[in-house]
Amino acid sequence: MSxxxxxxxxxxxxxxxxxxxxxxxxxxxxxYMQLRERYRFPLPKEKLRVAVDGEFVAWDTPPRAGSVxxxxxxxxxx
Amino acid sequence: MSxxxxxxxxxxxxxxxxxxxxxxxxxxxxxYMQLRERYRFPLPKEKLRVAVDGEFVAWDTPPRAGSVxxxxxxxxxx
Amino acid sequence: xxxxxxxxxxxxxxxxxxxxLDPAAGACASFEGWVRDxxxxxxxxxxxxxxxxxxxxxxxxxxLAEAMTRFDLIxxxxxxxxxxxxxxxxxxxxxxxxxxxxxxxxxxxxIIDEVKSRVPIWKREHYADGDAAWLHPGA
Amino acid sequence: xxxxxxxxxxxxxxxxxxxxLDPAAGACASFEGWVRDxxxxxxxxxxxxxxxxxxxxxxxxxxLAEAMTRFDLIxxxxxxxxxxxxxxxxxxxxxxxxxxxxxxxxxxxxIIDEVKSRVPIWKREHYADGDAAWLHPGA
Numbered sequence: 357m358s359x360x361x362x363x364x365x366x367x368x369x370x371x372x373x374x375x376x377x378x379x380x381x382x383x384x385x386x387x388y389m390q391l392r393e394r395y396r397f398p399l400p401k402e403k404l405r406v407a408v409d410g411e412f413v414a415w416d417t418p419p420r421a422g423s424v425x426x427x428x429x430x431x432x433x434x
Numbered sequence: 435m436s437x438x439x440x441x442x443x444x445x446x447x448x449x450x451x452x453x454x455x456x457x458x459x460x461x462x463x464x465x466y467m468q469l470r471e472r473y474r475f476p477l478p479k480e481k482l483r484v485a486v487d488g489e490f491v492a493w494d495t496p497p498r499a500g501s502v503x504x505x506x507x508x509x510x511x512x
Numbered sequence: 513x514x515x516x517x518x519x520x521x522x523x524x525x526x527x528x529x530x531x532x533l534d535p536a537a538g539a540c541a542s543f544e545g546w547v548r549d550x551x552x553x554x555x556x557x558x559x560x561x562x563x564x565x566x567x568x569x570x571x572x573x574x575x576l577a578e579a580m581t582r583f584d585l586i587x588x589x590x591x592x593x594x595x596x597x598x599x600x601x602x603x604x605x606x607x608x609x610x611x612x613x614x615x616x617x618x619x620x621x622x623i624i625d626e627v628k629s630r631v632p633i634w635k636r637e638h639y640a641d642g643d644a645a646w647l648h649p650g651a
Numbered sequence: 652x653x654x655x656x657x658x659x660x661x662x663x664x665x666x667x668x669x670x671x672l673d674p675a676a677g678a679c680a681s682f683e684g685w686v687r688d689x690x691x692x693x694x695x696x697x698x699x700x701x702x703x704x705x706x707x708x709x710x711x712x713x714x715l716a717e718a719m720t721r722f723d724l725i726x727x728x729x730x731x732x733x734x735x736x737x738x739x740x741x742x743x744x745x746x747x748x749x750x751x752x753x754x755x756x757x758x759x760x761x762i763i764d765e766v767k768s769r770v771p772i773w774k775r776e777h778y779a780d781g782d783a784a785w786l787h788p789g790a
Contacts, residue, residue, distance in 0.1 A: 621752075
């Protein structure tokens with residue numbers, strides 16, 4: 357029972373990797389808080405959006421085994 | 435004592451010419467009213483602007499001998 | 513260099529755009545007016561633009577100079593075609609570059625609005641039914 | 652055809668513009684984002700764009716589809732560069748064509764505003780002093 361987490365931009369630099377497999381968490385906010393502590397992400401959850409399987413979702417969406425989760429820091433295209 | 439009048443767009447079509455020499459008129463509005471009657475210009479003076487020697491001027495600018503007067507119908511560039 | 517010009521030949525949007533490039537520019541807004549195939553419900557076959565060139569260039573330059581003072585721009589330019597144009601031809605090109613996109617958009621739109629209202633250029637539309645007419649908006 | 656795309660190679664404004672041509676179009680507004688040599692007072696030497704491509708393409712398409720319904724458009728397109736860019740390089744191109752200029756301008760501006768706020772693309776600026784930083788506006 358695991359999922360994949362993708363890291364982008366400053367989160368990737370802080371994590372030192374693009375992605376990793378992690379055990380299925382109780383919730384997406386809990387997952388982010390664990391990772392934030394582990395990798396010293398400077399951004400609080402409130403500044404991020406979260407996507408599952410390539411689509412933005414609400415933070416209270418239940419995590420699913422086998423899914424791909426991405427935490428999306430504020431974007432800066434254009 | 436004369437001036438040159440330039441005709442553009444529908445005024446040129448109605449006058450059948452690009453320009454002509456005319457005796458110095460008492461005023462620019464009077465000049466336009468004479469020409470409007472002669473050539474059946476459909477546009478009343480209020481719809482036009484007037485230019486002298488390549489610059490827009492007020493209708494009450496006194497006509498000058500040797501100058502070039504153009505009556506400017508509503509523009510439609512762009 | 514002149515910022516406003518009339519052109520008897522086809523406009524090249526790429527060449528015009530080059531004039532706006534600048535290392536300090538982060539944004540470029542441009543507008544192209546194309547000859548379209550309809551006007552107020554009538555089929556248009558083509559059109560002809562004529563100008564009072566001396567006055568049109570003077571007014572056009574005045575508009576571009578005013579744009580440079582009204583908006584925080586790096587560069588701006590406008591070129592208007594004269595002569596016979598076919599459907600799809602580029603009739604007018606406006607471009608404005610700036611550090612940021614707000615002034616670039618605002619200036620580009622302001623310039624085309626001013627050109628359309630003030631510059632002595634007239635359009636004669638040729639309709640599919642063989643008729644033709646000078647356009648004198650508001651007349 | 653897709654209306655939004657990411658591009659690993661240089662953007663060609665001329666090719667992109669072709670997509671918007673239509674005999675019924677009288678107006679085309681376009682926006683170009685260029686890499687500029689400064690940001691908040693710092694000298695910028697170059698930058699790198701990265702995306703979450705799957706999500707970026709989905710969001711980008713959603714923005715362009717929404718633009719087609721919000722504005723009276725004929726066509727609209729947007730392409731965003733990824734990878735390493737130098738000063739003066741074209742980073743993003745947006746174009747919108749319409750019968751009239753109002754919707755073309757409004758849509759063009761709305762699209763770039765939405766792309767900048769919603770599409771998961773990130774900019775890493777390289778400064779002249781050797782430093783570099785990811786930009787996370789509002790963070």
